[in-house]
Amino acid sequence: MLLRTLLPACMRGFCSPGTPRFMHKLASTKKPALDISGIYPPITTPFNDREQVDYAKLDENLQKYSSIPFRGIVVQGSNGEYTYLSKEERLEVVHRVRQKLPKEKILMAGSGCESTQATIEMSRQMAEAGAEAVLVVTPCYYRGRMTSAALVHHYTQVADSSPVPVILYSVPGNTALDLPLDAVVTLAEHPNIIGIKDSGGDITRMGLIIHKTQHLAFQVLSGSAGFLLPGYAIGAVGGVCALANILGTQLCELERLCVGGQWQEARKLQYRLIEPNAAVTRRFGIPGLKQAMEWFGYHGGNCRSPLLPLTEQEQKDLRKVFSSYGWL
Ligand SMILES: O=C(O)C(=O)C[C@H](O)C(=O)O
16 A cells, blocks of 8 residues: 655645645645646537537637646546547547646546446546546446445545546536545545545535545545635635636636635635526536537537537526626
8 A cells, every 4th residue: 555645734724824825835744646736627528510529629628728727627527528428539538638738737537437347447548548637426327326335345446446546526416426425534545546526515524524534635626616715715625617617717816815815805706606607507507508618718519419508598597697797
């Protein structure tokens, strides 16, 4: 077993909020295997009229994101429509993004499949395609039997054989399955499991995860923009947020304010992001996110069937949310 390294104190929430992050890092003696702190857009997958992956549009989106101070990019998070991509497409998208992404940016690739065997294979191949870390969503189809024991077994097998660090991914909004707290705490002990992206939005649960793993180099990422500030306040190290596909600069600004302890300013910004975030996630889903991307100068386009584009009325409602907060 590899020895666990300790996470910088700021990421565990032990330092005063006013201390700049680099000071925390200097104060810390040990580092995690891969420091994943920062903001990541879980990028969408553009399709052409025949629902084929449009790599040219993907490249153009990446080009636009390159001017935003993201820590990296998540490929095939929930908003990448990975459940609708073939295995070959999943790998090709990762490969393509790694080619276009500046070296210093982290590429986190969603490698979760329903079976443990397929996830192991996909994680290996995504690492070969250039991922620095894999994001492994909870298998959920047989959720009635996805006990803590089954999930700990699954993630342990995957982490044992993954050539790159593993990040747990709990997204009950899509899977109807929250990775149980006791399983997260157990898995945090694994030397190749470096963190969790928690999209559930239960801040007390996130606080408990951080508290119970504070002796480890285990990093928590807020899995949606609606609770980015509360996440930072409680010791999360960053966020993977659908909204970053549209308001990436603003989310990085929110990160800067939180990390710098400018809580009043951060609060004002956070309030303006809650409803737009809900609109492009829970309310209108990926079709809503892709529609909004078009308004903000990115390639969104259609989703793969069976996801349908927004109706005219839905488009109006979505637009109203963004304009009422001054974003459009
Ligand atoms: O697409 C993903 O992956 C996300 O994490 C998005 C997340 O679910 C959100 O609500 O922003």
